[in-house]
Amino acid sequence: MQNIPLTWWLSVATALFSLGLYGALSRKNAIAILMGLELMLNAVNINLVAFNRYITPQNVTGQVFAVFVIAIAAAEAAVALAIIIAAYRQRGTVNVDDLDSMKF
Amino acid sequence: MAAIEIPPLNFAALLPLLIVVFTGLAVLILDLFIADKRSLGWISLIGVLLAGVAGSMQQGLAGFNPAFQSVAIVDGYAHFFNLIFVVAAALSILVALGYLGRVGLQKGEYYVLLLFSTAGMMVMAAATDLMVVFLGLETMSIALYIMAALDRKRQTSGEAGVKYFLMGSFSSAFFLYGVALVYGATGSTNVNTIGQVLSGGGQGPLALLGLGLMLIGFAFKVAAVPFQWWTPDVYHGAPTAVTTFMSVGAKAAGFAAMIRVLMVSFSPAFTLNWQPALVVLAVLTMTLGNIAALAQKDVKRMLAYSSIAHAGYIFVGVAAGTAEGVSAALFYLMVYAFMNTGAFAVVGALEKKNHIGTKLSEYAGLHGRSPWLAAAMAVFLFSLTGFPPLAGFWGKLYLFRAAVNANLTWLAVVAVINSGVAVYYYFGVIVQMYMKPAEDGQAAFPGINIATKLALTVAAAATVLIGLAPGSIIAMAISGIFG
Amino acid sequence: MPVDYLPILILILVAAAFAVIALVVPFYLGPRNPTKVKSDTYESGKLPYGDARRQVPVHYYMVAMLFMMFDIEVVFLYPWAVIFRQLKVFGLLEMGVFIAILLTGYIYIWKKGALEWN
Numbered sequence A: 001m002q003n004i005p006l007t008w009w010l011s012v013a014t015a016l017f018s019l020g021l022y023g024a025l026s027r028k029n030a031i032a033i034l035m036g037l038e039l040m041l042n043a044v045n046i047n048l049v050a051f052n053r054y055i056t057p058q059n060v061t062g063q064v065f066a067v068f069v070i071a072i073a074a075a076e077a078a079v080a081l082a083i084i085i086a087a088y089r090q091r092g093t094v095n096v097d098d099l100d101s102m103k104f
Numbered sequence B: 001m002a003a004i005e006i007p008p009l010n011f012a013a014l015l016p017l018l019i020v021v022f023t024g025l026a027v028l029i030l031d032l033f034i035a036d037k038r039s040l041g042w043i044s045l046i047g048v049l050l051a052g053v054a055g056s057m058q059q060g061l062a063g064f065n066p067a068f069q070s071v072a073i074v075d076g077y078a079h080f081f082n083l084i085f086v087v088a089a090a091l092s093i094l095v096a097l098g099y100l101g102r103v104g105l106q107k108g109e110y111y112v113l114l115l116f117s118t119a120g121m122m123v124m125a126a127a128t129d130l131m132v133v134f135l136g137l138e139t140m141s142i143a144l145y146i147m148a149a150l151d152r153k154r155q156t157s158g159e160a161g162v163k164y165f166l167m168g169s170f171s172s173a174f175f176l177y178g179v180a181l182v183y184g185a186t187g188s189t190n191v192n193t194i195g196q197v198l199s200g201g202g203q204g205p206l207a208l209l210g211l212g213l214m215l216i217g218f219a220f221k222v223a224a225v226p227f228q229w230w231t232p233d234v235y236h237g238a239p240t241a242v243t244t245f246m247s248v249g250a251k252a253a254g255f256a257a258m259i260r261v262l263m264v265s266f267s268p269a270f271t272l273n274w275q276p277a278l279v280v281l282a283v284l285t286m287t288l289g290n291i292a293a294l295a296q297k298d299v300k301r302m303l304a305y306s307s308i309a310h311a312g313y314i315f316v317g318v319a320a321g322t323a324e325g326v327s328a329a330l331f332y333l334m335v336y337a338f339m340n341t342g343a344f345a346v347v348g349a350l351e352k353k354n355h356i357g358t359k360l361s362e363y364a365g366l367h368g369r370s371p372w373l374a375a376a377m378a379v380f381l382f383s384l385t386g387f388p389p390l391a392g393f394w395g396k397l398y399l400f401r402a403a404v405n406a407n408l409t410w411l412a413v414v415a416v417i418n419s420g421v422a423v424y425y426y427f428g429v430i431v432q433m434y435m436k437p438a439e440d441g442q443a444a445f446p447g448i449n450i451a452t453k454l455a456l457t458v459a460a461a462a463t464v465l466i467g468l469a470p471g472s473i474i475a476m477a478i479s480g481i482f483g
Numbered sequence C: 001m002p003v004d005y006l007p008i009l010i011l012i013l014v015a016a017a018f019a020v021i022a023l024v025v026p027f028y029l030g031p032r033n034p035t036k037v038k039s040d041t042y043e044s045g046k047l048p049y050g051d052a053r054r055q056v057p058v059h060y061y062m063v064a065m066l067f068m069m070f071d072i073e074v075v076f077l078y079p080w081a082v083i084f085r086q087l088k089v090f091g092l093l094e095m096g097v098f099i100a101i102l103l104t105g106y107i108y109i110w111k112k113g114a115l116e117w118n
Helices: A006-026 A030-054 A061-091 B011-033 B037-058 B076-102 B108-126 B130-148 B155-186 B191-199 B204-221 B231-237 B240-265 B271-294 B299-320 B323-350 B371-385 B391-405 B409-435 B450-468 B471-479 C002-029 C058-082 C084-111
Strands: none
Touching: A006 A030, A006 B155, A006 C002, A030 A061, A030 B155, A061 B130, A061 B155, A061 C058, B011 B037, B011 B108, B011 C084, B037 B076, B037 B108, B076 B108, B076 B240, B076 B323, B076 B450, B076 B471, B108 B130, B108 B240, B130 B155, B130 B204, B130 B240, B155 B191, B155 B204, B155 B231, B191 B240, B204 B240, B204 B271, B204 C002, B231 B240, B231 B299, B240 B299, B240 B323, B271 B299, B271 B409, B299 B323, B299 B391, B299 B409, B323 B371, B323 B391, B323 B450, B323 B471, B371 B391, B371 B409, B371 B450, B391 B409, B391 B450, C058 C084
């Protein structure tokens, strides 16, 4: 595995982050945006683990960080779904373009 | 297999944090068995104040810092911010005790989430490791997302929750990507170690990119232009008791983590890189926040824009990049905690069910209907404007003086001009309250709850007293500089 | 040093190239001869029934969400379990605190009736 240069891992992570970013920015459905956000967080995890392996193989800082990110991503997803469902019950839609009742 | 040596954890150092967390857990359980949710509010209030007292008693004691293998430290800096969070949380709880009952939203969850969120803020202020900064950031934010959406019967609340969540976690992802890059560039997530490595001149570009991404994340959290567009809708849509807390707490916590990271990790190696960025943020944030506030017809929404503008003033101090600028920012955040929660407390006291009563026209003739409420609002608005001798005046003075001393005189001039623009919309409210007759049907005014009265009294007294004698607070802010 | 920026440049180029290639190559190279069996939902032969957009009771969402929360917390249990013996009593106490906090949340959702199937 060490034969693969670090740059490759970073490239995969960057690609994944960009895909998530594109999804988060282009989608109108709140759930789809959430999926994009999760993709972005997972891209960071690849970065963290790769850096850990190549830059600081003597300790596990990056890997521990990745575990925390996974746990927090799960908490975020659970809260997000709950909020989106609450909003759906009020409005009957999860389209973010329709959430505009406060335009002045 | 050799036994692992257990490093000293030093729970005692994080005593204020632990008090807040365990009060939160206790209230969560008590919520299941106690029908009168107001008592939960009083318990939470005691817990928060206890945390403030415990933190104050710890100060000056030697040998208990840092904690948890130096991922956190409760130094003078963290302690000062802890006091800001205690002020914000305590006043918000008092506001909530009156407000939540009146709008039919008296839930134990409000207090639980507020305590957890406060704990996250305390973690952010004490963190000396980027991993812990992130944990604190998320603990604070996730609790706030739920609080924004707390009113399930009202559309705007759910909308605020969705917007706050999407924007918040979007910015968290940027922040996190920045952290990962800085970690890759320096091989550490500890802010002190990063500072040492970067000063040694290693891995410039990658760390710079990471710094940029982290700044985007922080700018979202403190609602700086151009990352502010969620702010008006979220502050407007969330229940007022929630807005009170988040407009002060989240902003202060964002600045707490940002200032520590910038000053410890990225100074002096990258000062020339982040300083211009902060100057631009300061100018944009002040100017756009104030101009947008001019057009508002709703006091709650106007205060949301005004809070954006105030973030801009604080950026002036941070952009100075000096110890003087940082202590001025700390002082301003403390003052802001009192005057802004106070202003939102008045908005909450006047608000009726379903968002009625926050319009500017509905403040007409408030002086005749409730002279004390009008007087308190006037104090907060004068202070927000920066009139001497109120606290807000000194806050602005210290900030702008720090900018001048850091050779950013033009920035101070822009800030002063902005304060002048702000006079217009703050005075609009005062004119309504004192010079316009009340609208028909507005004559009857519901009495103010005792808790709200307490919150208003404390906030107004602090705004006046700090204004008359700013010395002790500014001395504390100066002693709050790390190092 | 400009050469320091090379990895970032490569990063950007590779990321851009990846996006283009992933879109263009399958369009030209991918053979397209769909048969009825191939376009079935499950190639294993399982016959699909009903519409995929069938409504699912919202209870499932509740259970799934709660499961996810407690499931993810197990990632912290694994590393602890691996070096459990070396951590001795200290590790046990720490994990006890962790579980106790989780348990508080569990009691809360239980009492709130989130686990009732009605």
